[in-house]
Amino acid sequence: MLPTEGFACFPRQTWEKVLSKINKAVVFMDDRCMESLHWTGGASLLFDSGARNIKQLSSFESGGENDPKAVFVVSTVLKGRTADIIKDIISLSSFQYCVVFTSVPHSVHLLGNNVTADLEGNTVFEQFEEKLCEWMGDMNYTAEVMHAPVVFAPLTQHLHLLPAFSDLFPLLDVDLETINRKKPEKRRFGSLVDVDMHSLPPELQIQVKCLASALNALFEFINTREESFSVGPMSRLIAGELANHPQAKNRRKAAQNKASIVFIDRTLDLTGAVGHHGDNLAEKILSVLPQLPGHVTDVQVDMLELTHLKPTVDTQSILAPGCLAQNQSATTRLLWETMLVAKQKEAVMEVRRQLVEAASKENLPIKMSLGRVTAEQLCSYVQLFRDSWEALESHSGVLQLGLAAAQTLRHPTLSRWDACLAFERLLLQALGDSDLAEVLKQLLPLIKSRESETGSDSSELSMDDLLVLLVYVNSLAQEVGPSGAEVDDRVEKMEKELIGALTLRLTQETKLSPLLQDITGVSSPEELTMERAHSALENVFETLRGISHARDHLKQFSSVYNPSDGVHQATYRPFLKQVLEEIFNPDKRECADIEHMSGGLTDLLKTGFSMFMKVNRPHPSDHPLLFLFLVGGVTPSELRLIREVVSSHKSGTQVLVMATRLLKPCDVPHLLFNTDRLKPDIGV
Numbered sequence: 001m002l003p004t005e006g007f008a009c010f011p012r013q014t015w016e017k018v019l020s021k022i023n024k025a026v027v028f029m030d031d032r033c034m035e036s037l038h039w040t041g042g043a044s045l046l047f048d049s050g051a052r053n054i055k056q057l058s059s060f061e062s063g064g065e066n067d068p069k070a071v072f073v074v075s076t077v078l079k080g081r082t083a084d085i086i087k088d089i090i091s092l093s094s095f096q097y098c099v100v101f102t103s104v105p106h107s108v109h110l111l112g113n114n115v116t117a118d119l120e121g122n123t124v125f126e127q128f129e130e131k132l133c134e135w136m137g138d139m140n141y142t143a144e145v146m147h148a149p150v151v152f153a154p155l156t157q158h159l160h161l162l163p164a165f166s167d168l169f170p171l172l173d174v175d176l177e178t179i180n181r182k183k184p185e186k187r188r189f190g191s192l193v194d195v196d197m198h199s200l201p202p203e204l205q206i207q208v209k210c211l212a213s214a215l216n217a218l219f220e221f222i223n224t225r226e227e228s229f230s231v232g233p234m235s236r237l238i239a240g241e242l243a244n245h246p247q248a249k250n251r252r253k254a255a256q257n258k259a260s261i262v263f264i265d266r267t268l269d270l271t272g273a274v275g276h277h278g279d280n281l282a283e284k285i286l287s288v289l290p291q292l293p294g295h296v297t298d299v300q301v302d303m304l305e306l307t308h309l310k311p312t313v314d315t316q317s318i319l320a321p322g323c324l325a326q327n328q329s330a331t332t333r334l335l336w337e338t339m340l341v342a343k344q345k346e347a348v349m350e351v352r353r354q355l356v357e358a359a360s361k362e363n364l365p366i367k368m369s370l371g372r373v374t375a376e377q378l379c380s381y382v383q384l385f386r387d388s389w390e391a392l393e394s395h396s397g398v399l400q401l402g403l404a405a406a407q408t409l410r411h412p413t414l415s416r417w418d419a420c421l422a423f424e425r426l427l428l429q430a431l432g433d434s435d436l437a438e439v440l441k442q443l444l445p446l447i448k449s450r451e452s453e454t455g456s457d458s459s460e461l462s463m464d465d466l467l468v469l470l471v472y473v474n475s476l477a478q479e480v481g482p483s484g485a486e487v488d489d490r491v492e493k494m495e496k497e498l499i500g501a502l503t504l505r506l507t508q509e510t511k512l513s514p515l516l517q518d519i520t521g522v523s524s525p526e527e528l529t530m531e532r533a534h535s536a537l538e539n540v541f542e543t544l545r546g547i548s549h550a551r552d553h554l555k556q557f558s559s560v561y562n563p564s565d566g567v568h569q570a571t572y573r574p575f576l577k578q579v580l581e582e583i584f585n586p587d588k589r590e591c592a593d594i595e596h597m598s599g600g601l602t603d604l605l606k607t608g609f610s611m612f613m614k615v616n617r618p619h620p621s622d623h624p625l626l627f628l629f630l631v632g633g634v635t636p637s638e639l640r641l642i643r644e645v646v647s648s649h650k651s652g653t654q655v656l657v658m659a660t661r662l663l664k665p666c667d668v669p670h671l672l673f674n675t676d677r678l679k680p681d682i683g684v
């Protein structure tokens with residue numbers, strides 16, 4: 001099996017161990033594992049293997065009186081909250097046989113239980129098996145605990161997300177301050193680049209080690225020896241952990257295939273993550289359609305068009321939503337990939353073509369029309385299927401993707417996308433001509449133009465949009481315009497003015513978005529005081545200042561901005577494109593910003609010898625296979641960019657992408673302002 005084929009089928013392979021145990025069992029699963037399963041084959045994988053029922057991992061769930069067996073699938077450490085929930089479920093049930101799968105390996109469970117010695121066997125798992133029997137009420141009942149790395153969600157054959165790590169995000173200056181507070185003054189870190197693994201809180205250490213373990217399992221499955229490279233402080237820690245993974249030594253000796261893996265920190269380019277420049281259908285679908293409950297990546301597609309029901313509150317509650325994860329046929333997989341990586345115009349034309357082809361196959365009375373694809377046209381094609389159950393079932397995947405496209409194209413908030421894009425372009429040009437204070441000043445009128453409570457303009461920017469624009473500006477701020485003490489004073493003064501204007505705007509909101517609820521810590525506008533709003537926004541601006549210094553340590557990739565030269569306008573230079581151009585540079589020159597991470601004595605010896613003689617250091621383009629791992633997420637626009645750069649260089653290298661999540665602009669404020677990056681949720 002080729003490594004690329006192995007990569008495509010590895011997520012399914014990780015579930016085989018689980019599937020072998022679920023016959024006649026009630027399966028309880030946490031949201032992260034549920035999302036991995038969702039993209040790997042869905043609930044039918046479990047039901048086809050004999051599962052009786054699938055339930056959420058919750059203290060309010062239990063098995064029935066006639067359910068003797070339970071299987072638990074979790075992405076967390078088996079202690080604390082996770083253990084309590086499992087205990088609650090078992091206590092309310094009549095199980096005689098319990099199997100627990102965790103994606104956290106036993107070696108990391110030792111760290112989670114403060115055991116530093118390398119113990120023989122699976123002591124922690126064995127102790128948990130005893131607890132399971134205790135909770136079932138009979139020590140002679142059967143309990144099994146084992147590890148299964150069910151953390152991969154295959155969005156396409158060339159892209160895997162890892163939902164269990166969707167909130168793992170590179171650290172910022174505010175996090176460095178928190179780390180330094182616990183250290184003696186003389187031993188404090190000067191920058192994030194200096195932070196080592198042992199200085200991180202245990203929760204973050206556990207998550208990094210789990211990620212390295214999952215990647216090691218992938219390389220083991222595809223029989224590959226990898227060279228690890230990193231761009232950015234968090235990537236450096238993950239790449240170092242993978243390079244020194246204890247189980248990887250033997251694999252690397254015997255592996256028949258070779259590959260490079262380059263980890264890249266998302267914080268080095270937040271301009272690309274929040275920008276609305278991407279002419280991409282999937283990005284817009286993910287931004288405007290409601291999220292599928294419990295999921296980070298998928299959305300709810302309204303299926304009403306496939307029925308003759310009238311749109312009422314009752315019909316909304318009885319009709320299950322559709323989604324984007326369609327892997328029943330090669331046709332739907334290909335259509336989804338086109339929607340994900342092609343330009344919007346090409347993607348909607350492909351959606352129309354697939355709907356026409358499906359209708360023709362079923363001999364449905366389709367009226368062909370050329371020219372621009374509209375939402376109404378797509379809906380009219382979809383409605384042809386609603387009177388034929390067989391046709392509907394045969395093409396349900398294409399119909400759901402078609403409806404997702406149609407509902408996005410006619411969504412009332414889509415006009416805000418263009419409004420954000422227009423403001424971003426204005427700010428991009430202004431950054432070259434003015435200092436940061438002047439650019440920030442241009443945001444004041446946007447903040448003060450309050451939406452009227454009756455029938456507001458749908459293109460009016462919301463508070464969430466304004467936070468996205470602030471991230472956009474601050475991600476570019478350090479490298480453009482003049483700098484100095486006087487400029488810093490003016491910026492500080494302008495920031496205070498912005499905080500004041502935003503505080504007033506925030507307290508006038510009639511409804512708080514989920515992001516604003518998280519930032520302020522209140523669920524309704526009535527609870528929001530002026531003091532609380534002001535304090536929350538001060539914290540937001542403290543984080544924003546750190547963003548502008550994220551590239552300070554870089555030598556070659558320190559800018560994502562092309563200034564205007566009088567002929568051409570100022571443009572954004574995608575960070576990822578710069579890194580790829582450097583990797584595929586035919587000269588294979590050494591780049592200080594792409595650090596090679598290696599483990600073991602041999603590599604130390606090589607480094608020592610290189611002081612006396614010429615030693616060729618490993619280069620990311622040395623091997624026919626290159627993995628890109630985006631720590632903090634990748635955008636659909638970047639997926640197209642990767643494809644275009646690789647294709648233009650004709651290097652013969654196959655590039656596969658992994659990321660912690662698929663990003664839309666509004667995800668970034670959540671990850672910046674509302675995520676405890678130092679203490680991720682490990683279920684304890």
